[in-house]
Each structure stands twice: as C-alpha cells, then as structure tokens.
Amino acid sequence: MPVLCSSCSHKRAVLKRPKTAHSLCKECFFWAFEEEVHQTIVAAKLFKQGERVGIAASGGKDSTVLAHVMKLLNERYNYGLELMLLSVDEGITGYRDDSLETVKRNQEQYELPLKIVSYEELYGWTMDAIVKQVGLKNNCTFCGVFRRQALDRGAIMLKVDKICTGHNADDVAETVFMNILRGDIARLRRCTDISTTSEGEGVVPRCKPLKYAYEKEIVLYAYFKKLDYFSTECIYSPNAYRGHARTFLKDLESVRPSSIMDVIHSGENLSVREGVKMPVQGTCDRCGYISSQALCKSCVLLEGLNRGLPRLGIGKHHRLHNKILSQQPLTEKEEKKLKSVDF
Ligand code: SF4
Ligand code: ZN
Secondary structure, eight states, rough: OOOTTTTTTTBBBBBTTTOOOOEEEHHHHHHHHHHHHHHHHHHOOOOOTEEEEEOOOOOOOHHHHHHHHHHHHHHHOOOOOOOEEEEEEEOOTTTTTHHHHHHHHHHHTTOOOEEEHHHHHHHSHHHHHHHHHSSSSSHHHHHHHHHHHHHHHHHHHHHSSEEEEOOOOOHHHHHHHHHHHHOOOHHHTTOOOOOOOSSSOOOEEEEEETTTTTTTHHHHHHHHOOOOOOOOTTTTTOOOOHHHHHHHHHHHHOOOOTTHHHHHHHHHOOOOOOOOOOOOOEEEETOOOSSSSOOOOHHHHHHHHTTTTTGGGGGSSSHHHHHHHTTTOOHHHHHHHHHHOOO
C-alpha cells in the first residue's frame, strides 16, 4: 500500500525527510524546506528591507538552491531585497570554467545580475599556476584565503550591503569538529555564527541562510525541483583534513540523523573562558584588509608566490616573514625551507 504524506495526508509520499524522518509528498517537502529557511532568516533578522544582497554563487548544489530559495522567499514574503549573483573564478581549468557556465545559465533562469571576479585579475595568479608552484598539498590554503578576500572585493564592486553564502548544516558541523581538532579557539567561537558583522574596512557582512539545512535535503530539493547545478568535485581537492571530519560526521548521521544539529547546537553554546588569548584584529599594512598580523595572510601568500618561496605563508614562519618583508637576506637554509614543496 502506498505511504501517504504525513503532512497533507492525501498525496503519496515520495521521500523520507533526512532531518525529521517524516514521509512527505514533493509539494509538502518543498514547503517545509522553504519555510525552515524563511524561519531561519526571520529569527536571525538576516536582512533589512531595501538591502542589496550578493549571493555567492559557485554553480554547485548549495549555492544554486540558495539562489533559487532566496529569490522565491524574497517574492513570497516581500523581503524587499535587491538580489545579485557573485562568483569567484579561481582559474581551475576543467572545473571552475565549467561550473561558471552553470552560474551563467542560473543568471538567466533567475533573472539576476551576475558579477564574476577572478584570481587572475585580482592577484595575477590562477589556481592552475599556483598548483604548478606549490603542489597539491597546500593549494586549498591559497584558494581559501584568496576566495575570502575576492568575495569581499567583488561585493564592494557590486556595492552590496551583505553577502549570503550556501554553507549548510553539515558544513557548519564539520567546521566545529575541525576547529576543535585543531584547537583553533578563535574560529571555534565564531564558526557557528549565522552572520558576521562588518569586521572593518573592506569586509562585507556575510550570512548563511542555509545554516540549518541538511546537505541531504539540499540535494533532494535540487533534484525534485530539477535545478540546474554542477556536481563535479574540484580537480585539486585533496583537503584530507576536512575529508576526515566529513566522513566522521556522515558516520554519526547514519546512526543518528540529529547528530548534525546537535553538533551545531553544542558549538553555538560553547563559551571561551576568560583569559584565553585571542588574536587582535587590525589591518594589513600593505592592502588594508583585516589582519591580526602586520601583513594579511593573502599578502604573505602572494609575496611567497611572487618570490618563488611558496612555503612563506604556510605554517608558522613569522620571523621569516618579517625578515623578508624588511628586505633582509635569508640564509641558504631558510631559503631552502621556504622553497620546498610537497607534491
Ligand atoms: Fe580551491 Fe581547494 Fe576548493 Fe579546489 S578544493 S576550489 S583548490 S579550495
Ligand atoms: Zn594584505
């Protein structure tokens, strides 16, 4: 006998919600998913009427669902937002060039303006060229640091008040684990925040409307809505550390689906005891971007690339940073250390 939808009780259920285990028909699932995102937005007061909001769009499932749902809720509930898509082209042949084609189609499908900023134009380096120099072990460090700044620069060009990103509940829970495993207390404290306030000049506030949406539900939503998204993994994606955190979380989820929400909840309620040393936020002497050191991570990484010393920004080399930046010569041993690359 067909199972009936536990919400409307008259249509046939086509799926079991990963988050609640309710059997639902397609329409009731769409409604439940969209309403939860709406509740998240309202409860956290993520937007104000009249704001210009940039949606960070990669062409992947999360950001495609985010763009679709943001447009829909903006119309359904009269948020009064001016939405636009913002993409970063990291310069990864065979991956980002293809996914950007998806974003360009999304731009037409959703009738939203699109701005693409590229690493090549901002930094003079594509990820393809960076990987040639730094190898496949630390490439995601370069990419992550550059992306954060690239999104801010793009947001400033678009004159948006806020950026929203497609981070989902699984991403947030994974990040909680990673920060615990690394002992990164400063990041642990802020990684469950649903939005950031402007941390300074050149930094645009960000928010995560899908913070409580399970990845499995995002996939189901995109699938049943037949959304046009790109699902290939980055060709330079080793990121083994996050991979372990992800596998661990997926194992926990298969035993107890609420694990994802429970980890987020734990992260949200942690507090840091008084007296724990935290980095002091200042600005980069070179580019003016926020930084807890004299130079921001992006400028250090770039300096390393331009000098053929790729390890300069990897690990703790603050003494050597200062030496290089004040134009003091390096010893042969120091030079060798900063040149070595793990492929
Ligand atoms: Fe960049 Fe690494 Fe992500 Fe690829 S996997 S897009 S290199 S951060
Ligand atoms: Zn800088």
